Amino acid sequence: MTEERIAKGPRHVLLRYLSRTLISRTVMCCGILIALMEILALLEQMTPILKRHLGIKGVLTYMGLHLPAMLQTALPLSVLIAGLLMFTQMTISSEIAILRAAGLSPWGFLRKLLPSAILIGLFGCVLEDQITPRSELALASWWNRTNPTPANGKAFWFHVPGGVAQACMGPATGLPPTDSELAHVGYIARSGREAFNVDLYDRSGDGRILRTLHADHAVYSYSGWHLSDIHCVTVSFAELDTTANESTVLDALWKNPFGPNDMLRLSMDAAPLSSGMILDALHGKIATNQTPGYLRAALFERFLRPLALIVMLLLAMPVIYIPPRTGLRSWLPVWCLGAGLLFIIVQGMFRAMGNAGLLPAPVATVPGLIIFALAAGTALLRNEDK
Template identity: 30%
Template sequence: MKIQLYILRMVGTRVLGAALILFSILQILDLLEVTTDILGRGLGTAGVLYYAALRSPRLIEQVAPIATLAGGLFAFSQLARESAIIAMRATGISAYRIVAMAAPIAFLVMALDFSCAQVIAPRTDPVLAAWWQATTPVADRKVPGPRSFRSSDDLVIADGASADGRQLNAVKVYRRDTSSRLIERVEAPTATYVHGGGWTLNRPVIARFSGERVDVVPAGKLAWPSPLHPQDIQALFADSPVPTAATARRALLSGGGDRPASYYETRLLAAFAGPFAALVMLLISAPVALANFRSGQGAMLLTGGLAAGLLFLVINGLLSALGEGGSLSPLLAVWGGPVIFASLALYALVALEG
């Protein structure tokens, strides 16, 4: 028990230290780009801190895997230099058990990564976007163009949306028959979300097409049974939308989507596979624990581990992009990188242990 606590403390402190350093670097680089604008709007130091707080979940999501790699390399190399690994193996503790003792740190990072990506950031991103838009000088505000997307079998075009995603502006809904022929078009100045599900089109004008005949019928209100949620609207009208597992799933189940199904399938799988990058990084760093630093093997394994971790991030991102574009199976695109690199890391660990 004391040995496991020692390893947990050794790996945990290094991972935490690496995470704080990387997070600080990314935070500083991010603030360098926006601090002048924030101060120019008269928001002061409070505005800078507010921006930094709302951006933190996305930055934590970015640094989690590489912090695990860096912390693991530092911790395992120190254990090897101090001959602690040799002492542990002399008592009958294998390298596999040593890695298993450090695994809870990776699981903790995975939980934090998932929470930031799927729970916290989807709530802070719209708040940050609304705050940034509200504080932008009127002369510098950019009017977003209309967005087109799918909702069940309907095709929808909207010029804008409210910050909370509960209202659409200048809505056009196109409905088709089973042969994909246009049979109805509904135009409304606004559409509001009804608590409990569904939408209401305000002052709609309904045009029904039957051959060459067009019947135009105005109305005061019209129920629109769309499966769109306010979170879907926020994602659709965001400058850089990052679908969560929930929004990707709803898009696949006839919710709001403006991209091919392969994109949402990949994003749905990536929401659960992404946090496993921390565990892969820990496995990649583990072979350093068995290195002989007196012969120069330690430096080679340190360099190789760092290079392998960075290569994993690049290949994983490339495979995900291919999956989102439909060029690769979403399952292979999301899980291919973690499985391959985890297998290579385990092979290296087995070879060194043997």
């Protein structure tokens, strides 16, 4: 048993060395990029934090809760820069030449880097799927709770499946409940537990307005949402005439399956969602202001994260062909960095078309990976034949 371990030990020395080097360089690049991003974010948010009298604790809270989202954004570019730094250093110090002389091909070199790239990619998946949605929701809750002027918050629309205020129901109306309701909220307060200037629109199957309701205030409790100061208008359609009946009610129960967390997500520009939440949103179980195309593309992109990082390493690998005497005077690392940035831009363009519904989710996420992987592989083969 001891002899087998000794025999197998040297085989993994290079794997451990390359993995440790790539991961350490990635952590260093992530730290630098996140520090720059945090400084830029604080330049924008420092004034609101100080106006709310949150002090240094508020600054640290904002930085800590926003850290996972920044790490998620910085990870792909960090892997690219880390690969460029590692390959350039190994080329200049003749380590690549020694490995090539020992019989290690570029593809064998890439295979040694795959475990660390997949490990970083899986960490990115967990970060994006589980940590970032929770941290961003906690940040939105804290930001809304400490806002002294919630009336300046963002208004938003959403569909409520089967959501009908009981104030407009009853025998007097002669109208059955609708399958869905369109809701507009002026702003929210107390971490989404209060909503103001609520407008509800019940529509028939052919799109006609059946009821409209305006409530000045809505409060969430364990029994659901309670509306107060309600003004309700019920529309009746006859064969040749349409009439509207107005009524005023002090309070009513709103059959809304969405809670305070859903209100917080709707008030955000682009709330990150976990995979389970995306599937629930596609089935109408949770509220979201994103299109189905956006949700499907986000789900595909999330689980393709390890492949995207492998493509980043492929784009950085042509650096190993820099002549050792040329050293840092070579422009090849700059061209590789430009190719990686172009990959990020092209992926963003495909993703934007997927969000707009112009492309299905697989077409909005996979082609960019294939195109740039083939381009990087072609560059490696051409340099190998020289």
